[in-house]
Amino acid sequence: GQNIDQPTEMTATEGAIVQINCTYQTSGFNGLFWYQQHAGEAPTFLSYNVLDGLEEKGRFSSFLSRSKGYSYLLLKELQMKDSASYLCAGATNKLIFGTGTLLAVQP
Amino acid sequence: DGGITQSPKYLFRKEGQNVTLSCEQNLNHDAMYWYRQDPGQGLRLIYYSQIVNDFQKGDIAEGYSVSREKKESFPLTVTSAQKNPTAFYLCASSTTGGGYGYTFGSGTRLTVV
Numbered sequence: 001g002q003n004i005d006q007p008t009e010m011t012a013t014e015g016a017i018v019q020i021n022c023t024y025q026t027s028g029f030n031g032l033f034w035y036q037q038h039a040g041e042a043p044t045f046l047s048y049n050v051l052d053g054l055e056e057k058g059r060f061s062s063f064l065s066r067s068k069g070y071s072y073l074l075l076k077e078l079q080m081k082d083s084a085s086y087l088c089a090g091a092t093n094k095l096i097f098g099t100g101t102l103l104a105v106q107p
Numbered sequence: 108d109g110g111i112t113q114s115p116k117y118l119f120r121k122e123g124q125n126v127t128l129s130c131e132q133n134l135n136h137d138a139m140y141w142y143r144q145d146p147g148q149g150l151r152l153i154y155y156s157q158i159v160n161d162f163q164k165g166d167i168a169e170g171y172s173v174s175r176e177k178k179e180s181f182p183l184t185v186t187s188a189q190k191n192p193t194a195f196y197l198c199a200s201s202t203t204g205g206g207y208g209y210t211f212g213s214g215t216r217l218t219v220v
Contacts, residue, residue: 041214042211045209094155095209098149099148100147100149
């Protein structure tokens, strides 16, 4: 199967760091994507991990361990505008999405 | 500028009517996809097409139909057989094999009354 699991909701404080985890059960993924989605809008690309390890891009970092079926998205220096849903997606010849994590950033 | 266009943004239909959602891309992408999103949920794959005149069912294809007669266009028809059609529909396209090249349209919110 290609189940992808994420926490449903998370809350964090402005200026803090938050880690959103994603676990999956498949051996067929070529890589793992993270997207940000504000309500009623299209997902916006954040990161794509093909190899194991950490990819850093400004305030956002993403980590992948293919052997463990595990990824996380790390958001630093949280801002109010980071309140959104964060979607983890595995890539084969299509994208398979997890249920998404709704992040609420509080003052 | 290249991109992917979905129209209309909002669509209202009466129960029992078929409705077709448009998706057009000028990115020269071979692959196109349709996803459905319900409130508080992730994206679920309805249909996808890797090449013109060919398409495959995704996880929730029942009650939907598609066609891929042109590389640029991948319309989705929501038929009366779809029991709960009210949702947010997203179209995407990519280069063959995907990689970094997935692009999403802005979505169509369908409400069936």
